[in-house]
Amino acid sequence: MNPAAGPELRDIHLPPPPGWWPPAPGWWLLALVGVVVLVLAVRMLWRLERDRRWRARVRAELERIAAAHARDADAQQLSIAVSALLRRASRLLAPHAAALQGEAWLEFLDAHLPAGEAAAAPFRRGAGRALLDAPYRRADDPAVAVDARALVALARRWLAHALRAEASHA
Template sequence: MATMPDLVLRDIHQPPAPSWWPPAVGWWWLAAALLALVCAVVGWRLFRAWQRRRWQQLFDSEVAAAPDAVGRIAAMSSLLRRAARRQRRDADRLQGDDWLSFLDNGLPGAPFTSGVGIAMRDGAFRREADALDTPALHALARMRFVALMLGRGR
């Protein structure tokens, strides 16, 4: 039997590890999906902020066009009734405490039935509204109008 010469054996050489850049196609798809999601969320928020400013400007311009405090209260009531129809079809025909309860729906502290908003019940029918806190009523009615128009009035 012939003897074999001593063979020089060497370890197995591993190929170099793959580079982290460029990533695989799946990572590109994931990044694109996340970017699209972020853009959609930011776009939606910008759109809602634009809508909110537009509704606030409409409310302010309609109320400012009224000649006196009683007219401003009537304009606020009219705008609120138009906006209320977006939430409930017959909401513009509600009267008295039912109307104020509808406006209070979802608001903490019931500002329409027990706060400054109580003037929405009969403030437009008074001869003088000077005793009422019309700036606070304006702020409350404006906030409720915008919420109803944006669909958050429930």
Template structure:
């Protein structure tokens, strides 16, 4: 008993706290998953931006190649019909006011009552005002892109 009494008593020794670096393997997996998600979102947005850019380049190239204002109106009408077919199959067959109403966006009557009405007969006229075609081009370019990028609800 004298040997046990001679030992000094000490308090409980706690192990050192774990270091913050390197993190546990689970945190590496979380970090890798986060990097993959961010990279996937970035690639998706980059591809969408690139597709929009190509569509606009196609629109501009086809309208520029048309030459005269009458042919430009016909080219714009053709491009809008192709985009409408992609947006809603069968929409490219609409005629007259129904076609213009389809092209109108969210409470806008820019095609039915505005510059877009030139699409109905502008491609068949002997001559068309170049300024009217330019206004139609701006309007149609925006709608062309929205038809290609929006998803039908």
């Protein structure tokens, strides 16, 4: 260039590209939302797994009760154990259910069966009636005669329906 033409000009200098740290506020907000969603998802999965294991333990306990009855053939102990198991499981559906007595307890159990089966009232009029009086009779009383197979099958159906209904409400 000709020195008489003027001062020598330099080209425009661009600033350095922005660094990746610290992130913009939007990225911080997105990270916070992601952590909250992750914590909620883990908590929900943990709760679902805990409930699934509890339902499996309840079903396994009913099978242990049935196996114990098959060994001992004690109808009174069977009705006591099945009633206690159903009372514990019923607290998931309605906390007040475990305190129900007499016909109200059997009506509650019938009400939480599938619609077609509830109309037949198998607890109030069928094998489930044994839950009401068999635990309180003498073991040698002929009135203690309990249809054990029907009672265990009824308890299985009730647990299957009630625990599935509880799981869908959770």
